[in-house]
Amino acid sequence: MRKLVxxxxxxxxxxxxxxxxxxxxxxxxxxxxxxxxxxxxxxYDKGELKRGFEVFHQVCSNCHGLRLVAYRNLAAxxxxxxxxxxxxxxxxxxxxxxxxxxVSPRPGRPSDKYIDPFxxxxxxxxxxxxAAPPDxxxxxxxxxxxxxxxxxxxxxxxxxxxxxxxxxxGKYFNTxxxxxxxxxPPQLMEDLVTYADxxxxxxEQMAKDITAFLNWAAExxxxxxxxxxxxxxxxxxxxxxxLYALKRQIWKNIH
Amino acid sequence: xxDSATHAQPSADGETRRDFLxxxxxAVGVAGTGLALWPFVxxxxxxxxxxxxxxxxxxxxxxxxxxxxxxxWRGKPxxxxxxxxxxxxxxxxxxxxxxxxxxxxDASRVQKAEWLIVIGVCTHLxxxxxxxxxxxPRGDFGGWFCPCHGSHYDTSxxxxxxxxxxxxxxxxxKFTSDTTIRIG
Amino acid sequence: MSGxxxxxxxxxxxxxxxxxxxxxxxxxxxxxxxRNLNYWWNxxxxxxxxxxxxxxxxxxxxxxYASHTSMAFDSVERIMRDVNYGWLIRYLxxxxxxxxxxxxxxxxxxxxxxxxxxxxxxxxxxxxIVIYLAMMATxxxxxxxxxxxxxxxxxxxxxxxxxxxxxxxxxxVTWLWGGFSVDNPTLSRFFSLHYLLPFVIFGLxxxxxxxxxTVKSNNPLGVEIKTPADAIPFHPYYTIKDLFGIGVFLxxxxxxxxxxxxxxxxxxxxxxxxxxxxxxxxxPEWYYLPxxxxxxxxxTDIWIISAKxxxxxxxxxAILILFALPWLDTSKVRSARFRPxxxxxxxxxxxxxxxxxxxxxxxxxGILITVGQIATAxxxxxxxxxxxxxxxxxxxxPLPASISAPVLKExxxx
Numbered sequence: 001m002r003k004l005v006x007x008x009x010x011x012x013x014x015x016x017x018x019x020x021x022x023x024x025x026x027x028x029x030x031x032x033x034x035x036x037x038x039x040x041x042x043x044y045d046k047g048e049l050k051r052g053f054e055v056f057h058q059v060c061s062n063c064h065g066l067r068l069v070a071y072r073n074l075a076a077x078x079x080x081x082x083x084x085x086x087x088x089x090x091x092x093x094x095x096x097x098x099x100x101x102x103v104s105p106r107p108g109r110p111s112d113k114y115i116d117p118f119x120x121x122x123x124x125x126x127x128x129x130x131a132a133p134p135d136x137x138x139x140x141x142x143x144x145x146x147x148x149x150x151x152x153x154x155x156x157x158x159x160x161x162x163x164x165x166x167x168x169x170g171k172y173f174n175t176x177x178x179x180x181x182x183x184x185p186p187q188l189m190e191d192l193v194t195y196a197d198x199x200x201x202x203x204e205q206m207a208k209d210i211t212a213f214l215n216w217a218a219e220x221x222x223x224x225x226x227x228x229x230x231x232x233x234x235x236x237x238x239x240x241x242x243l244y245a246l247k248r249q250i251w252k253n254i255h
Numbered sequence: 256x257x258d259s260a261t262h263a264q265p266s267a268d269g270e271t272r273r274d275f276l277x278x279x280x281x282a283v284g285v286a287g288t289g290l291a292l293w294p295f296v297x298x299x300x301x302x303x304x305x306x307x308x309x310x311x312x313x314x315x316x317x318x319x320x321x322x323x324x325x326x327x328w329r330g331k332p333x334x335x336x337x338x339x340x341x342x343x344x345x346x347x348x349x350x351x352x353x354x355x356x357x358x359x360x361d362a363s364r365v366q367k368a369e370w371l372i373v374i375g376v377c378t379h380l381x382x383x384x385x386x387x388x389x390x391x392p393r394g395d396f397g398g399w400f401c402p403c404h405g406s407h408y409d410t411s412x413x414x415x416x417x418x419x420x421x422x423x424x425x426x427x428x429k430f431t432s433d434t435t436i437r438i439g
Numbered sequence: 440m441s442g443x444x445x446x447x448x449x450x451x452x453x454x455x456x457x458x459x460x461x462x463x464x465x466x467x468x469x470x471x472x473x474r475n476l477n478y479w480w481n482x483x484x485x486x487x488x489x490x491x492x493x494x495x496x497x498x499x500x501x502x503x504y505a506s507h508t509s510m511a512f513d514s515v516e517r518i519m520r521d522v523n524y525g526w527l528i529r530y531l532x533x534x535x536x537x538x539x540x541x542x543x544x545x546x547x548x549x550x551x552x553x554x555x556x557x558x559x560x561x562x563x564x565x566x567x568i569v570i571y572l573a574m575m576a577t578x579x580x581x582x583x584x585x586x587x588x589x590x591x592x593x594x595x596x597x598x599x600x601x602x603x604x605x606x607x608x609x610x611x612v613t614w615l616w617g618g619f620s621v622d623n624p625t626l627s628r629f630f631s632l633h634y635l636l637p638f639v640i641f642g643l644x645x646x647x648x649x650x651x652x653t654v655k656s657n658n659p660l661g662v663e664i665k666t667p668a669d670a671i672p673f674h675p676y677y678t679i680k681d682l683f684g685i686g687v688f689l690x691x692x693x694x695x696x697x698x699x700x701x702x703x704x705x706x707x708x709x710x711x712x713x714x715x716x717x718x719x720x721x722x723p724e725w726y727y728l729p730x731x732x733x734x735x736x737x738x739t740d741i742w743i744i745s746a747k748x749x750x751x752x753x754x755x756x757a758i759l760i761l762f763a764l765p766w767l768d769t770s771k772v773r774s775a776r777f778r779p780x781x782x783x784x785x786x787x788x789x790x791x792x793x794x795x796x797x798x799x800x801x802x803x804x805g806i807l808i809t810v811g812q813i814a815t816a817x818x819x820x821x822x823x824x825x826x827x828x829x830x831x832x833x834x835x836x837p838l839p840a841s842i843s844a845p846v847l848k849e850x851x852x853x
Binding site: 040068073137138141142143144146178218220221225226228229232233236237239240243244246247250251254 | 474516519520527671675676679683686687690694701706709710
């Protein structure tokens with residue numbers, strides 16, 4: 001047993017080396033509000049996802065894409081089939097060429113991926129002062145700190161930047177953005193959206209909801225993953241205990 | 256501790272206990288391995304995006320009587336044929352023909368008599384039958400003819416002659432307007 | 440190949456023509472194994488188990504992966520989102536790579552501690568190093584396939600290592616790329632080789648086991664099997680012990696898969712590859728970090744040998760030096776249990792490797808540069824100076840007469 005403990009320590013030492021590679025980043029330590037999906041038993045909060053979708057749909061999606069998420073996937077955040085069709089049809093994309101070879105636009109369908117707000121990256125950049133707004137499909141996985149980074153960034157805008165840190169024209173000061181000068185203006189004003197469920201839309205509430213939605217967009221499998229994990233672990237505990245008992249039985253005359 | 260307890264037992268009893276443990280562990284292990292293999296097998300079934308692409312809209316306004324078009328639905332060709340009155344009459348008249356291998360009435364295969372919509376895959380071994388273009392051979396019954404192994408389909412897409420066992424299947428579709436249909 | 444008896448006529452008929460049953464009996468059932476192996480001897484079979492998982496998950500992933508720069512990233516995300524259980528299979532593969540290296544590193548350090556590389560096990564040890572090299576290549580190639588930012592820039596940096604060689608360097612890099620930068624031809628060939636190498640590893644593992652069964656397993660005491668009492672048949676004793684090890688290992692492995700699947704990964708690899716923007720801090724996968732630290736430890740040109748070339752040579756040398764270890768180590772005694780001096784230096788060496796790993800994962804700046812250089816120097820000092828000298832000056836403790844001798848002694852005391 002002492003040796004098993006030792007091996008665990010060595011393994012932990014090796015993994016700590018792996019972990020340190022992730023801990024690098026810039027700026028202030030991130031806010032950690034605590035999310036419902038964290039921890040062994042963590043799951044997404046359906047109300048939070050729905051509210052987060054409302055914020056994304058009414059605010060973020062005007063500039064940001066979500067190109068890896070299909071409209072049909074929105075069933076998981078609590079939209080019904082008719083609502084999904086309506087949301088999908090809000091934007092158009094080029095249809096297949098017709099018999100004369102002409103390409104005309106058609107409204108989006110539930111099977112389509114989220115249609116980008118701009119036809120291409122150049123158009124996105126030119127409409128946004130030279131910086132194309134990044135796609136948000138994987139944002140909650142693609143930054144150090146993940147959801148904590150998204151949450152902190154949403155609330156990290158400072159109106160009057162420190163005197164020793166001048167911000168160029170057309171940029172904004174954000175405490176958590178690497179280099180602090182971000183092209184996105186502050187978004188979350190009090191009552192920016194009106195939630196269907198009547199929740200008061202404070203900046204903190206909206207930041208939490210949009211973070212939940214974006215985390216779902218990046219890890220839609222999380223609920224299934226964690227619940228399968230629990231079942232697998234219970235199975236393995238029982239099975240390994242049986243193997244250990246059998247091992248002791250077989251070895252009892254050897255030691 | 257468990258060890259010393261079993262040591263004290265007569266050996267026959269110890270053997271039984273060990274056998275039971277062995278069988279139980281083996282059973283649990285086999286069951287676990289089986290369950291663990293399922294995700295690998297299931298990953299080869301159609302994925303969510305494949306399942307979602309299950310409808311196709313078709314504009315049929317430009318198809319003249321006697322003409323046909325081929326559209327793609329779920330990666331397979333679907334024949335949309337605007338039948339002439341003679342073709343309809345023949346198809347209906349032959350509802351009781353003795354060479355119908357897979358008995359179906361023409362009325363049960365169409366929603367509007369002038370529009371025949373069938374999946375264009377021969378029920379023998381999956382080739383695409385000829386007969387969509389006016390120059391194509393249409394077989395002995397004026398419908399479709401499969402060049403691979405010589406199956407003849409009539410103007411209702413029913414198998415009449417050759418090795419194919421079944422009629423050309425009719426997909427789920429509905430008329431969303433007088434000139435458009437949605438397949439799937 | 441004796442000892443296989445059966446009354447089944449079909450089995451007997453087949454076995455006389457192709458003795459697979461005799462071979463199984465010989466190598467997986469009767470194989471005489473030292474009776475005193477501890478749990479550190481579980482890691483070889485565990486690594487073999489993970490190799491099978493990697494090949495199985497890999498083959499299934501390939502069914503949905505597209506090895507083209509315009510599709511690779513999205514095809515991986517499609518696996519994660521749309522393919523049934525695709526997320527599970529991909530996370531098993533991703534974390535399986537890290538597990539494979541954890542197990543193999545423990546396996547290697549167990550070997551160093553107990554002197555398993557010494558005569559007559561030199562060839563066994565060599566095959567092991569070749570397996571390790573093939574694993575490093577496979578891991579690197581595989582990391583490129585999702586075509587994220589780290590994939591792209593990792594491929595760029597590592598292939599550029601070869602440009603350190605004078606004259607031939609540049610043509611080699613162009614040849615590796617199939618172009619003038621890491622691009623679609625590079626991705627395609629990396630994919631092809633990533634699929635090929637695991638089967639090469641599998642073949643090497645067969646050789647590894649063959650060599651093992653020829654010279655027999657070492658053991659914690661480091662004395663050879665001398666009497667029948669020293670050995671027990673592999674089955675059922677070590678089959679059940681290995682299976683128990685697999686159970687424990689699976690819990691460790693799957694805890695990452697289900698609850699921290701991106702723990703070993705880099706967030707940047709969820710950003711699609713962009714040849715115009717380098718991420719601010721590029722690090723290789725954790726299992727290369729010690730060697731990455733050695734690569735970066737050289738900062739001054741010496742005469743016409745550039746610092747870059749020194750680093751590349753030292754990095755490859757750090758692995759190649761292992762081939763010479765059976766002769767660099769001059770001690771007659773295998774196990775560190777009976778080598779009081781070597782035992783101390785073994786732990787120092789392990790700590791040195793961990794320091795190198797830590798330094799490799801940090802930006803090369805400030806005190807860490809010096810730390811990396813000292814740790815690199817010590818790495819080579821350990822093999823080139825300590826190992827030859829220790830064997831001469833160390834006075835080993837007395838060895839037991841046989842494997843079973845101390846066991847019997849303990850029984851007598853009890």
